[in-house]
Amino acid sequence: MDCVVDGLDNMRTRYLINRVCVKYGVLYIFAGAIGFEGNLAVLIPHETACLECFLPGLDDALLPTCETRGIIDVTPGIIGTIQAMETIKLLAGINSGLRGKLLVCDFVTMDFITIDLKRNLQCKICGEQVKIRKSEHKPRIVILCDSNTVNINPPKPMKVDLEKMQQLLEDNYKLLIKSSFAIAFKYRDDVEVTVFRNGRMLIKNVSDFDDALKIYLSLIRSLSSSIHYML
Ligand SMILES: [Zn+2]
Secondary structure, eight states: OOEEEOOOSOHHHHHHHHHHHHHHTOEEEEEEEEBTEEEEEEEOTTTSOOHHHHSTTOOGGGSOOHHHHOBOTHHHHHHHHHHHHHHHHHHTTOOOTTBTEEEEEETTTTEEEEEEOOOOTTOTTTOHHHHHHHOSSOOEEEEOTTSSEEEEEOSSOEEEOHHHHHHHHHTTSEEEEEOSSEEEEEEETTEEEEEETTSOEEEESOSSHHHHHHHHHHHHHHTGGGEEEOO
């Protein structure tokens, strides 16, 4: 597992780092410190908010800097130490309590608060539409006749390791059928998904294309270690 630990002093570079992390699926530990204040967030691409979901469009020219506002050396020291703690935990497989949250520290009052960061599905960096738009090959989607089942063919040839996929699915979903060429499971109460060895997916009981595509993209991401692309 890779991660980026942000020790930057400007938003322009942070936005660049955020975009690269989202693109390549790298954990991003965001932090900032100025005066007697600091903040920090653990951002997981496509799982939590990204930086631009909650701090979009900030112009460095309009923000206070260490030159204009001043900084106490201890402030980045504390924030950097918390960052190091969260990094070690994440790389060691121990969950971070700041996953998808912003920690805001006021070292004058000694108030420490955490704010839940909501993912913006319309985000221009990590939103679902970006993912679909940027895809070179789009999945081919067909609603099967006289049913509410959607068939999705993969965007490019792939081979699914069904044994590995079964292991990944078992913890979170109820398996329905497993054979040498397909695996079926309950995705949620009303929705069943069947994945075939060639990556074709049947999604039962969905209301429309968008719902089916969201489920498909979410599963492709979370099960990626069991999927091998042939091209
Ligand atoms: Zn985002």
